[in-house]
Amino acid sequence: MPTQEVLSAQDHGLYTTSTGAPVAEPYAAQRIGLTGPLLLQDFHHIDLLAHFDRERIPERVVHAKGAGAHGVFKVTHDITDLSCASLFSKVGNEAPLTIRFSTVGGESGSADTARDPRGFAVKIKTDQGNLDWVFNNTPVFFIRDPAKFPHFIHTQKRDPQTHLKDADMFWDYLSQNPESIHQVMILFSDRGTPDGFYMHGYSGHTLKFVNADGNFHYVQIHLRREGGARSLDNDTAVKLGGTNPDYATEQLFTEIELGKFPTWNVFVQTMSAQQAEKFRYNILDLTKIWPHKEFPLRPVGQIVLNKNVQNYFAEIEQAAFSPSHLVPGVEPSADPVLQSRLFSYPDTHRHRLGTNYGQLPVNAPVAPVANFQRDGAMAFNNQGFRPNYQSSLSPLQYKRKPYQDVKHEIWLGDANTDLSFITELDFEQPRALWEKVFNETDKEHFVYNVAGHLGGVKSPVVKARQLSVFTAVSKDLGERLAKAINHAPVAPLKVKSASEAVRFQFKAAA
Ligand code: HEM
CATH class of the missing domain: 4.10.91.20 (Cytochrome C Oxidase; Chain J)
Incomplete structure (x- = not known):
């Protein structure tokens, strides 16, 4: 102060x-x-x-509670073979950035330590415009069918009548949509209650990097906290939720004030279109990870948070992050959830902040804006005397080489009503978490964490159905959970075989 x-x-x-x-x-x-x-x-x-x-603006419909800071992105490794983004054109390049971390389901005054995924949103101001990475601290997500998102979120929020959070709603949704199980396994481990913002960040979605020759790779982006991720156990998180609901916000601000700058190393996993066709899972399904052994992390750069905000509202609350804020050389994949998000964020920004949200200082790019958008409420940068139509004095247009490898991304077909279904493939990665990744303490904590929540469900149908999902992950897990909530063991959920799974569908043209 x-x-x-x-x-x-x-x-x-x-x-x-x-x-x-x-x-x-x-x-x-x-x-x-x-x-x-x-x-x-x-x-x-x-x-x-x-x-x-008129002081209040709508809080974010999700991710309402958050904290943030400013910092810098430094390019540490050459990836010009992957992306032609000017940010990556030279090792040593730097760009200023703003970050916002958040919980998902709670209101803007809710506890930082809630069991919830954490949002991890980064706005990098490059000389080719803003590059936003709107990530989570988990590499997977609950859904792969975008129309489920509002349903899913409603069940994590308040009941329309009681205005209470409701364990029945929560598990009713999850048990009917078992593609969520991979994320549920992470959420109910101690990773679901990170210690402040000592956490990694993941694109979750597959993105595309395009190089100067017009060749593209599919990529997943990983932001790894230096010093590692840290978690709280359930009881500590619950206690802090009552005694210091702003625990993480305070920790972030204090560390930066003390000059202990939080740092993340940035990596990519890459996949060629040909590798994508042969991959066991659909790369457009964000309930799956790409195993590191097959697709190792390749270093790109570093994020350092070195500056606290002067004014929280102006610099964090008004920040408008969107997966559609991209620069040449970084493109979205056809993942339907990502495609939905490309629309949803700028739409909510227009509602939450107004038409000219992009001109607010925290959102304004360092690259000059030259287009034909004019006027509207609160137009700060109305582009002076520049013509407001495509005239002979209009700005130059950016030229980029056409894709070399377009045959992998030619979309043809009828309008199709698409909805995924569950197969044995959906249980492989959650099962590996239980059997290979979790040690005995992790397992005990997991059972304790789930039992404390699922045990509160009133509906016997919902309880049994969710137990059948856990039993399909592992008989051992199902039995331990049933015992912990005083329920008889249940049979595993029946699902289609792995061979019926819809795999990566856009094969090279014959
Ligand atoms: C169909 C799926 C999704 C939809 C429709 C959706 C929609 C939204 C909306 C409307 C907001 C509020 C934005 C604002 O007011 O500025 C938001 C925030 C956010 N979402 Fe999503 N979301 C989806 C999935 C995801 C996924 C898969 C991730 C991560 C991989 C994610 C990460 C975030 C983050 C980090 C924020 C907070 C941004 C900030 O700090 O301002 N969302 N989402």
Whole structure:
């Protein structure tokens, strides 16, 4: 917090109306006589109240509770064979960035330590425009069919009647949509309650990097916290939720103030179109990971958070991150959930912040904007005298080489009503987590964490159905959970065989 002397030096210490006119007494209001009604002529008083009445903007419909800071992206390794983005054109390149971390389901005042995935949103201001990475701290997600998103989110929020969070709603959804099980396995391990923002970040989705020759690779991006990820156990997280709900926000701010700058190393996993065709899983299904053994991490750069905000609302609350804010050389894949998100974020920004959200200082690119978008509410950068139509004085247009390998991405077909279904493939990676990744302590914590939540479900049908999903992951897991919630063991959920799974579908043209 700046001292009184610093503040006074900055703003001359003179109290004014919003039009800059000095006012003698901030607390005073004009009225008739000593006890009469107030006067409409008192601009100061009306200015004060009218602005106060409009102080709130809609909180984010998801990820409402968050914290953030500024920093820098440094390119540490050459990836020009992968991407032609100018950011990556030279080792040593740097670009300023803003980050926002968040929980997903809670309101803006909710606890930082809630069991929830964490959002990990980065806005990198490159000389070719903003590159936003709107990631989570988990490499997979609950859904792969985008129309399920509002349903899923509603079940994590409040019941329409009781206005309470509801374990029945929560597990009713998850047990009916078992493609969520991989994310559920991560969420109910201690990774579901990270210690502050000591966590990794993952694109989850497959993206595309395109190089200067027009060749593309599929990529997954990983941001790995230096010093490793840390977790809280359930009881510590719950306790902190009551005693210090802003635990992570405070930790982030304090560390940066102390000069202990949080750092992440940036990596990519890459896959050629040919490898994608042979991969066991659909690369457009974000309930799956790409095994590191087959697709090793390749270093790219580093993110260092070295600057706290001066004003939270202006620099973090008004930040508008979108997976569609991309630069040449970085492109979306056809993952339907990602495709949906490309629309949803700018749409919600127009609602939450207004048409010209992109001109707010935190969102404005460092690259000059030259287009034909004009006017609208709060147009700060209206592009001066530049023509507002494609005239002979119009800006130059960017040229990029056409794709070399387009045959892998030619889309032909009828309008198709697409919905995924569950197969044995959906249980392989969750099973590996239980059997190979979790040690005995992790297993005990997992059973304890799930039992504390699932045990509160009232509906016997929902309870049994979710147990059948866990039993399909592993008989051992199903039995341990049934015992922990005083339920009889249940049979595993019946699913289609792996051979019926819809794999990566766009084969090279014959
Ligand atoms: C169909 C699927 C999804 C939809 C429709 C969706 C929609 C939204 C919306 C509307 C917001 C609020 C944005 C704002 O007000 O600025 C949001 C925030 C966010 N979403 Fe998603 N989301 C989806 C899936 C995902 C996935 C898969 C990830 C991560 C891989 C993700 C990560 C985030 C993050 C990090 C934020 C917070 C951004 C910030 O800090 O401002 N979302 N999402």
